[in-house]
Amino acid sequence: MKKFIHNVRRQPEAVRRHILHVTTVFFAVILFLLWVLSLGRNFTKDETRAEVRDGVAPLSALKVNLIDGFQSITE
Numbered sequence: 001m002k003k004f005i006h007n008v009r010r011q012p013e014a015v016r017r018h019i020l021h022v023t024t025v026f027f028a029v030i031l032f033l034l035w036v037l038s039l040g041r042n043f044t045k046d047e048t049r050a051e052v053r054d055g056v057a058p059l060s061a062l063k064v065n066l067i068d069g070f071q072s073i074t075e
Contacts, residue, residue, distance in 0.1 A: 008019060 008016060011019075
């Protein structure tokens with residue numbers, strides 16, 4: 001690892017920037033894949049489905065109130 005770092009330090013700045021960008025994109029893709037895999041596992045649980053279903057109920061009530069308010073203004 002020490003040799004690799006020493007070799008990178010001797011490279012021109014453009015090459016070092018290229019290496020930086022490639023490694024950043026590589027780790028971003030790895031993190032994104034881990035995130036997507038964990039989402040798939042979390043959403044297949046029954047408890048999570050119930051929480052999502054219960055969490056959406058207040059939003060539907062808000063939607064109904066907004067629609068009723070808009071209709072009362074336009075009438």
